[in-house]
Amino acid sequence: MSRSILIAGFKHETNTFSAQPADLAAFRSRGLYHSGEVADVFRGTRIEIAGFMEACDRHGWTPVYGTVSEATPSGPVSREAFETIAGEIVAAAAAQPLDGVLLQLHGAMVAAHTDDGEGEMLARLRGVLGREIPIAVTLDLHANVTGAMADLADIMVSYRTYPHIDMFEAASEAADILARTLAGEVRPKVTVARGPMIDGVDHGRTTSPGPMLEVLESAARFEKEAGVLSITVNAGFPWADIEEAGPSVVVVGDGAQPRHGEIAKQLMAEIWESRHRHTVTCVNAAAAMESIRQAGPGAKPIVLADFADNPGGGGYGDATGLLGAMIAADVQDAAFATVFDKEAAGICHQAGEGAQVSLSLGGKTDPKFGAPLDVRGTVMRLTDGKFILDGPMAKGARIDMGPSAVLRVGGIDIVVAGGRFQAYDRQYFLHAGIDPAKKSVIAVKSAQHFRAAYGPIAREIIVVDSGGGLTSNDFTTLSYNKVRRPVYPLDMD
Ligand SMILES: [Zn+2]
Numbered sequence: 001m002s003r004s005i006l007i008a009g010f011k012h013e014t015n016t017f018s019a020q021p022a023d024l025a026a027f028r029s030r031g032l033y034h035s036g037e038v039a040d041v042f043r044g045t046r047i048e049i050a051g052f053m054e055a056c057d058r059h060g061w062t063p064v065y066g067t068v069s070e071a072t073p074s075g076p077v078s079r080e081a082f083e084t085i086a087g088e089i090v091a092a093a094a095a096q097p098l099d100g101v102l103l104q105l106h107g108a109m110v111a112a113h114t115d116d117g118e119g120e121m122l123a124r125l126r127g128v129l130g131r132e133i134p135i136a137v138t139l140d141l142h143a144n145v146t147g148a149m150a151d152l153a154d155i156m157v158s159y160r161t162y163p164h165i166d167m168f169e170a171a172s173e174a175a176d177i178l179a180r181t182l183a184g185e186v187r188p189k190v191t192v193a194r195g196p197m198i199d200g201v202d203h204g205r206t207t208s209p210g211p212m213l214e215v216l217e218s219a220a221r222f223e224k225e226a227g228v229l230s231i232t233v234n235a236g237f238p239w240a241d242i243e244e245a246g247p248s249v250v251v252v253g254d255g256a257q258p259r260h261g262e263i264a265k266q267l268m269a270e271i272w273e274s275r276h277r278h279t280v281t282c283v284n285a286a287a288a289m290e291s292i293r294q295a296g297p298g299a300k301p302i303v304l305a306d307f308a309d310n311p312g313g314g315g316y317g318d319a320t321g322l323l324g325a326m327i328a329a330d331v332q333d334a335a336f337a338t339v340f341d342k343e344a345a346g347i348c349h350q351a352g353e354g355a356q357v358s359l360s361l362g363g364k365t366d367p368k369f370g371a372p373l374d375v376r377g378t379v380m381r382l383t384d385g386k387f388i389l390d391g392p393m394a395k396g397a398r399i400d401m402g403p404s405a406v407l408r409v410g411g412i413d414i415v416v417a418g419g420r421f422q423a424y425d426r427q428y429f430l431h432a433g434i435d436p437a438k439k440s441v442i443a444v445k446s447a448q449h450f451r452a453a454y455g456p457i458a459r460e461i462i463v464v465d466s467g468g469g470l471t472s473n474d475f476t477t478l479s480y481n482k483v484r485r486p487v488y489p490l491d492m493d
Pocket of ligand 1: 164
């Protein structure tokens with residue numbers, strides 16, 4: 001008899017310093033798919049859910065679909081959104097007898113009524129499934145893994161790449177351990193170790209030699225030991241003021257053995273030792289403009305990353321520090337994706353393509369991160385903001401930014417977006433008629449993910465921390481109250 005396996009997903013990376021809640025509208029905007037829609041939406045993509053679906057084919061399981069949803073990183077998940085989505089997943093789990101669960105999580109969710117969104121989600125699933133039905137979860141590499149999560153899941157596998165280009169592979173690995181569990185071959189047990197740190201392993205970057213690749217190499221050696229099923233390393237999400245934030249090592253072992261705890265601790269010690277090493281240095285906007293001036297025009301783009309206002313880490317996506325500097329420097333043959341400003345996009349739609357408009361751009365969520373820019377420009381293109389990602393990361397994901405526009409200010413084509421999205425795929429430009437490969441300078445609101453799609457076309461990459469933004473590296477500007485103390489880098493070094 002075929003086994004019935006629940007497939008569901010609930011992802012959010014919560015920046016607790018953001019005043020922008022993740023409400024139901026935010027989940028709908030990024031993707032809220034009910035059981036009947038899931039297979040169609042994810043089939044053929046490189047997202048975890050597709051990995052789970054393929055595993056069902058491979059192992060002869062019958063998939064039972066629950067809700068799959070995700071919102072762009074932001075402030076805490078609203079009570080209504082959490083209760084609705086978690087409630088739908090629990091209802092799917094309770095609706096029929098199951099043999100196992102494949103659950104796609106991020107691992108850094110904070111909700112209005114709980115600091116441990118994933119721990120709470122798993123506890124509710126256990127409430128209807130009991131302890132015996134195995135639950136396998138996938139996590140983002142930036143997960144904050146709590147003790148409750150480790151206790152309640154049987155199998156836990158995170159991405160091993162940043163940019164995250166192995167979502168599908170992480171899902172396959174988790175599902176294959178579930179298959180061995182159902183066959184009675186192994187009894188998986190999750191062990192987690194953390195250190196006194198909220199920031200480490202170079203944020204998890206795997207694009208150049210450095211701390212993350214080194215610790216992953218050590219982890220791969222330990223994975224060869226008998227009884228070790230999987231080891232993954234989480235860089236953690238430091239912009240979360242919760243007790244258990246920070247880097248962690250997760251060992252999935254066959255049975256509970258002290259050795260697994262020793263391995264996790266040993267790898268955490270490596271992470272502690274490497275805490276001061278970073279593979280990327282941020283420059284301020286003035287220095288970036290000077291580099292562009294010196295480099296001059298080119299056939300391939302210089303890529304500027306707006307590190308401090310990365311919507312992929314909870315940034316508001318409308319901070320104006322970098323864009324303002326580019327306009328002031330009169331950068332030519334350039335493009336910028338994206339500035340979140342629904343109102344400005346609406347003005348462009350009213351004016352129509354080809355129209356000249358004067359408007360106030362960006363800086364509306366919190367002017368502390370750069371005041372709105374008064375600009376005059378030409379509406380080059382209007383779009384519905386809908387497209388499908390086709391780069392190495394989350395290939396196949398459907399994006400709906402809402403009505404959006406391209407506004408040309410001086411020599412810069414600015415993609416003014418109706419929603420908050422991290423522009424890590426070239427489609428953020430291409431869907432709006434801009435070929436980023438043909439520009440001399442492009443700027444994206446992204447910290448690291450952009451490297452997967454833009455690295456191959458870049459003349460040079462410059463990471464800019466213009467100081468204003470919710471994902472700045474300067475943690476001393478944020479007030480932490482709940483995180484365990486003392487902790488690096490708030491209290492040490
Ligand atoms: Zn991540």
